[in-house]
Amino acid sequence: MNLSVNLPGLSLKNPVMPASGCFGFGKEFAQFYDLEELGAVIMKAATGSQRFGNATPRVAETASGMLNAIGLQNPGVDQIITDEVPFLKERQVPIIANVAGSTVEEYVTVTGKISEHVDAIELNISCPNVKEGGVQFGTDATLAAEVTAEVVSASHVPVYVKLSPNVTDIVEMAQAVESAGASGLSMVNTLTGMRINPKTRKPIIANGTGGLSGAAIKPISIRMIHQVYQAVDLPIIGMGGIESADDVIEYLLAGANAVAIGSANFKNPFICKEIIDELPETLEKYGFSKIDDVIGGAHIEKDPTHLLRS
Amino acid sequence: MNRESMTILHHERIAKDTYQLVLKGKLVDQIEDPGQFVHLLIDGFYLRRPVSIADYDKSSGTVTLLYKVLGEGTKALTRKSVGEQLDVLGPGGQGFPLKSIQTQRALIIGGGIGIPPLYSLAKHLHNQGVTIISVLGFQSMDDAFLVDEFEKFGEVYITTDDGSLGRKGLVTDPLSELEGTFDTYFTCGPTPMLKAVSERLSDIPGYISMEERMGCGIGACFACVVESPDKKGYRRICCDGPVFRSEEVVLS
Known part of the structure; x- marks a missing residue:
């Protein structure tokens, strides 16, 4: 079965890619399978200069998921270009660079540099774990539009904006970045959460709060994609708690054009490959003959026969 | 490193809240040095648990783990019986480098x-x-x-x-x-x-x-880092360690 999906800047052989921050720059996972099996690779966030991240502990388990507050640790954009990108470039797999920053200027600088070496940018305005920037841009529609417009004009490749679920109105955010020139959306980043250790009476994560990911957030992400699909014309890379080919179908039905797999890579480093292998059979199980027929398939209200029935 | 469903050959309490678990499987063959660890997936829990290797025998393909019950996940692990399978990722990390250690x-x-x-x-x-x-x-x-x-x-x-x-x-x-x-x-x-x-x-x-709460356990997620005094500034405990020369890391 043909699993290919075409998106701005990205010709994907299948709609499955690892999510940013859960896959490093690919080297560690290349020991388990050939990265060319993936639809694309989304690299760990790049910032203007090296960042050492937050104090440890940086992760905590939750019911059906986990909290993390890594704090965007990365070697900085220049070193990522020289030391990390070449490894991925040697492989036939599209590369998406996740770009983060504390100021609009930093986002612009990083984008200008790294967009010469990758196929698309994932604009990270939704990291909840850094003190400055990040999610501030992702929870205010005016700021989100401003940084998106600047990054789009600095970028040599299409820009996908990664939205934060920590907002009251996700549609407003999606529309703001659409009108600012985004080529696509990435939905969603983690939800801010906290766990407290009864023995120490303190949060388990040193940062206090962390980003909640895993199966626990899947229904929230599905709901948000379902809402946004109806309101904007941008392609969506969906993510949040995907652990099976069935989950992928659910995301595509909600309106995602492709999906990213995050925390599940920690449980099972083979998960992306296993889901890609299972996808044809699962599509067949639900009566689909190609990916395009699944995308947005849950929006039955657009089908007149269903309108008549109601 | 590989992922394998290993068979539990032996499982008993050896001290207060402390258990000995003997597993059999092919990944034992990949153990290079003492001090490496395996990453165990426990049914119903989201993150794997890193457990250090206490002993191993390549001829019989067995590895011995000793773990302490510190929370719900390790408590659930105690209920796994001999003959059952356990999802294991490993062996992980750099152990004590036997070939380069000079000691009398x-x-x-x-x-x-x-x-x-x-x-x-x-x-x-x-x-x-x-x-x-x-x-x-x-x-x-x-x-x-x-x-x-x-x-x-x-x-x-x-x-x-x-x-x-x-x-x-x-x-x-x-x-x-x-x-x-x-x-x-x-x-x-x-x-x-x-x-x-x-x-x-x-x-x-x-x-x-060293030990620390881990995410992936293979070096990709940067959950388990420790400061280092060199230009790089950090080491990942799961893959650069867990064993370090004392001057290689800054403990706090």
């Missing part, structure tokens, strides 16, 4: 559930003819394990928090009387203990084995 007289300092990886190390060093002195610290007599086994390798000093076994106090207490009796130290335990030991023995070559 080794001091082993272990605290609580940090002791298991030192057992495998001590066994290897003892087989190479190295003289072994061990200092093992526990909360109390009920928590103590592997004491008889370490005594087979040489002199053993025991400390407990309440004095119910050995002397009352910390593992650092016997160090003053052991001065000059060893050329290299090897330690594993809680980070404050590692810090106290490495500061006390700062003029002697040493190897420390």
Whole structure:
């Protein structure tokens, strides 16, 4: 079965890619399978200069998921270009660079540099774990539009904006970045959460709060994609708690054009490959003959026969 | 490193909240050095649990793990029975580099559930003819394990928090009387203990084995980092460690 999906800047052989921050720059996972099996690779966030991240502990388990507050640790954009990108470039797999920053200027600088070496940018305005920037841009529609417009004009490749679920109105955010020139959306980043250790009476994560990911957030992400699909014309890379080919179908039905797999890579480093292998059979199980027929398939209200029935 | 469904050959309680688990499988063949770990997936829990390798036997394809019940996940692990399968990722990390370690007289300092990886190390060093002195610290007599086994390798000093076994106090207490009796130290335990030991023995070559809450366990997620004094600024405990030369990391 043909699993290919075409998106701005990205010709994907299948709609499955690892999510940013859960896959490093690919080297560690290349020991388990050939990265060319993936639809694309989304690299760990790049910032203007090296960042050492937050104090440890940086992760905590939750019911059906986990909290993390890594704090965007990365070697900085220049070193990522020289030391990390070449490894991925040697492989036939599209590369998406996740770009983060504390100021609009930093986002612009990083984008200008790294967009010469990758196929698309994932604009990270939704990291909840850094003190400055990040999610501030992702929870205010005016700021989100401003940084998106600047990054789009600095970028040599299409820009996908990664939205934060920590907002009251996700549609407003999606529309703001659409009108600012985004080529696509990435939905969603983690939800801010906290766990407290009864023995120490303190949060388990040193940062206090962390980003909640895993199966626990899947229904929230599905709901948000379902809402946004109806309101904007941008392609969506969906993510949040995907652990099976069935989950992928659910995301595509909600309106995602492709999906990213995050925390599940920690449980099972083979998960992306296993889901890609299972996808044809699962599509067949639900009566689909190609990916395009699944995308947005849950929006039955657009089908007149269903309108008549109601 | 690989992912494998390993068979439980043996599973028993050996001390208070402490269990011995023997697993059989192919990934045992990939173990390079003592001090490496395996990452266990426990049914119903989201993150894997890193557990150090206490002993291994390549001829029989078995690995021995000792773990302590510290929360719901390890409590659930105690209910796994002999004959059942366990989802294991491993072997992970860099252990004690046996080929490059130069020692004639080794001091082993272990605290609580940090002791298991030192057992495998001590066994290897003892087989190479190295003289072994061990200092093992526990909360109390009920928590103590592997004491008889370490005594087979040489002199053993025991400390407990309440004095119910050995002397009352910390593992650092016997160090003053052991001065000059060893050329290299090897330690594993809680980070404050590692810090106290490495500061006390700062003029002697040493190897420390660290633990931290992990995400992926393979070096991709940057959950388990420790500061390093060089330009790089950090080490990942899961893949650059868990064993480091004492001067390689900054403990806090």
